Amino acid sequence: NAGVTQTPKFQVLKTGQSMTLQCAQDMNHEYMSWYRQDPGMGLRLIHYSVGAGITDQGEVPNGYNVSRSTTEDFPLRLLSAAPSQTSVYFCASSYWQGQETQYFGPGTRLLVL
């Protein structure tokens, strides 16, 4: 199994540009989530999904959209990038929301100029 994969690993955007961060898992996990990690702060939940077709907002959803058309994929879209979205983004998955082991992707480092 590849586990949780994220692409790209690193991206530079200009303010106002849009992009999609890709996340995929091959473990048939129902629960997937997106976090951002900023210096001096803990990981913060952006959006999450408890199964295909079901998504919900987390702690910091503004400026981000998600969709879950398949069990495997959970892309995160930035519609109009802002410098405040400069961060490291992690995707995570598990069989269910309260499972002991959360599987994290390797992260995407995003710089918005």
Add this chain to the structure above:
Amino acid sequence: KNEVEQSPQNLTAQEGEFITINCSYSVGISALHWLQQHPGGGIVSLFMLSSGKKKHGRLIATINIQEKHSSLHITASHPRDSAVYICAVRRPSGSRLTFGEGTQLTVNP
């Protein structure tokens, strides 16, 4: 005040030392997680606790629900234990994890 506080923020130890990292939280929880973030950035789940103690190899995690406190212990520390250790709590409603800022551990040979 953050709901989850970790101490210390930074910890430097010599190889072989016994290490303790603390996590205090201010809300009711259904579970507490400990995670490890490698120097390259990858994050790995270590433990989930709702009571008592768990052990995996040289790692031991304890939780005191009444005192709203958890500790992560590393016995016979090794340079490969150098990483950021992160505490996270899950509310009884279960919708999300709230993370501490992490403890940067450096173990010198």
